[in-house]
Amino acid sequence: MISRFVAASVCLGCVLLLSGCNEQSAKQVVPAPIAMTEEALGHYCSMNILEHTGPKAQIHLKGLLFPIWFSQVRDAIAFTRLPEETHEPVVIYVNDMGKSERWDFPGDDTWIDIQKAFFVINSARTGGMGAPETVPFGTEVAAKSFSVKHGGEVVNLADIPDAYVLGPVDLKQQSQLKSEPVK
Numbered sequence: 001m002i003s004r005f006v007a008a009s010v011c012l013g014c015v016l017l018l019s020g021c022n023e024q025s026a027k028q029v030v031p032a033p034i035a036m037t038e039e040a041l042g043h044y045c046s047m048n049i050l051e052h053t054g055p056k057a058q059i060h061l062k063g064l065l066f067p068i069w070f071s072q073v074r075d076a077i078a079f080t081r082l083p084e085e086t087h088e089p090v091v092i093y094v095n096d097m098g099k100s101e102r103w104d105f106p107g108d109d110t111w112i113d114i115q116k117a118f119f120v121i122n123s124a125r126t127g128g129m130g131a132p133e134t135v136p137f138g139t140e141v142a143a144k145s146f147s148v149k150h151g152g153e154v155v156n157l158a159d160i161p162d163a164y165v166l167g168p169v170d171l172k173q174q175s176q177l178k179s180e181p182v183k
Contacts, residue, residue, distance in 0.1 A: 031060045033093040033111035034067055042071040043079065045129065052128025053104040055095040055136055057114070061087040072127035074134045076114075077157070078165040097135055098142030112136070114157060118143040121164055123152030131169045134160055 036056065040049045049056055049071045057076030058067035064087070070076040073094050079085050080092070092114040095106035103125070117136040120143050127133035135152075137143035143154040 030091050031067075033108070034058060035108040036069075040069045042075075043068040044075055045071060047071065049128070050105075054125070054127040054133055055097055055100075055106055056128070057092060057094045058111075059092045060090045062090050063087070067093075072129050072131060072133055073119075073136055074127055074131060074165050075129070077134055077160060081162055081166060094136040096138040096142075097146065098137040098139055112138050117157065119155050119157065119160060120147045120150070120152040121155055121160060123147060123150040125150050132164065134165065 036050055038048060038050065040058075041047065042049050042052070043059075049069050052071040054071075055073045057070040057073045059070070059076055059079065060067045068079075070079070076092060076094070080089060093111040094114050094117055095110045096112040096117070097103070097106060097110070099110040100106035114136070117138065118140045120135040120137070122132065123135060123146070125133060125135060135143075135146060137146065140154060146152075147154055
């Protein structure tokens with residue numbers, strides 16, 4: 001009787017141990033942001049993102065080794081809201097334009113998690129494809145400072161209207177600003 005109890009206890013312990021291991025391996029490891037290179041092509045445009053100005057985005061998808069790239073943050077947000085895009089994002093990184101010294105080339109040391117960003121929408125600045133941009137910042141203060149200079153409103157990711165990232169754009173009406181400091 002005691003040996004059955006011991007055997008049952010050992011089996012139960014093994015089951016609990018194995019289920020704990022399964023939970024541990026089921027947790028997704030969040031990859032770090034990757035540096036932009038010549039091989040980084042825009043997901044929708046298939047163009048080298050280094051050739052486009054303004055903030056960029058990279059989305060790391062579950063089950064894929066490398067991120068997909070976006071020459072505009074607006075397009076990355078649209079990707080997450082389209083029903084036909086079925087891959088699950090693990091993490092999305094965007095350029096913190098408050099840390100960037102130049103609008104044209106934000107740099108690889110400015111990546112932040114999209115969930116932590118503040119965005120300026122409806123500003124006078126356009127993104128790399130000439131469309132309205134959702135300009136990301138790591139702090140609300142930096143976003144407000146940008147909006148004072150370039151117009152627009154500061155919002156959180158959840159408050160960006162679907163129509164802003166999914167709606168049509170009249171590129172003829174969009175202003176094309178020359179390279180200048182972000183701040």
